[in-house]
Amino acid sequence: MNFERFQNQSRLYVIGALEPEEVEEFEKARKKFGKKAEDFIAKCYALHEAFALSLRPAKSSDAIKDRLMAMVKAKKEA
Amino acid sequence: MERIQAREADALSQLYDRYNGILKALILRVIHNEAEADDLLQEIFMEIWNQAKNFSAQKGKPLGWMVTLARRRAIDGLRKKQAYARAEERLQNEIEQQPDAWVHNATEEEIVLSDTRTLIRKVIMGLPPAQQLAIDLAFFKGMSQREIAAKTNTPLGTVKTRLELGLKKIYDGLKDLRDEL
Numbered sequence: 565m566n567f568e569r570f571q572n573q574s575r576l577y578v579i580g581a582l583e584p585e586e587v588e589e590f591e592k593a594r595k596k597f598g599k600k601a602e603d604f605i606a607k608c609y610a611l612h613e614a615f616a617l618s619l620r621p622a623k624s625s626d627a628i629k630d631r632l633m634a635m636v637k638a639k640k641e642a
Numbered sequence: 643m644e645r646i647q648a649r650e651a652d653a654l655s656q657l658y659d660r661y662n663g664i665l666k667a668l669i670l671r672v673i674h675n676e677a678e679a680d681d682l683l684q685e686i687f688m689e690i691w692n693q694a695k696n697f698s699a700q701k702g703k704p705l706g707w708m709v710t711l712a713r714r715r716a717i718d719g720l721r722k723k724q725a726y727a728r729a730e731e732r733l734q735n736e737i738e739q740q741p742d743a744w745v746h747n748a749t750e751e752e753i754v755l756s757d758t759r760t761l762i763r764k765v766i767m768g769l770p771p772a773q774q775l776a777i778d779l780a781f782f783k784g785m786s787q788r789e790i791a792a793k794t795n796t797p798l799g800t801v802k803t804r805l806e807l808g809l810k811k812i813y814d815g816l817k818d819l820r821d822e823l
Contacts, residue, residue, distance in 0.1 A: 575809035581780040583787050609706045611809065614816050615781050616709040618762045621663025622670050628684050629658055636651050636691055
């Protein structure tokens, strides 16, 4: 697998869209390209942020935050 | 995130205020149920609190880490709660009614978008509808290439090409934004 192919596969990998039979070859290439591969994969995760930011923020119930903070407080005190 | 790692509850409160809307929108996009989305949002922020020690700024930005975590939990939740069949039915209706799944989320006229959101949406909307749909099913529904092929009655090779081309265009289109994300 050349690096251009690896880049294409990386974008599929980060969204979990590689098929099982493609993952093994991808992991081999990942080892072969080393740091260059890891740096590129890290950049690809910006796609996750982009997809989330493409959505209109949704309002959540105020009670959710109250419950969350109560749980955190209880956990800290435990 | 450093303050959360130091177990400062106020920091989690601030993180929640800043990002709950984005994460809730993501969860809702996956599971299509308001009450379940609220419950999951609470669980996800609790997981952020519990797993904060595993976050590494060298590996990426906090939002990316949180989105990855939220997406995984939402897709797991979708499957565990056996809502998958119901969501698939709704999804089928969406596909039949409007193949461009991103378009119906909100129109430009309905909401005032931030500059970042406007740019991201412009890049995504610039893709052919078939590429948008393939990416939508992969990212927001956690579908494999084979599942997308079956769902859209499209050859597997075509699905792969659509995903590769679409993701490359988005990745390239967001080049200027990546450092900010």
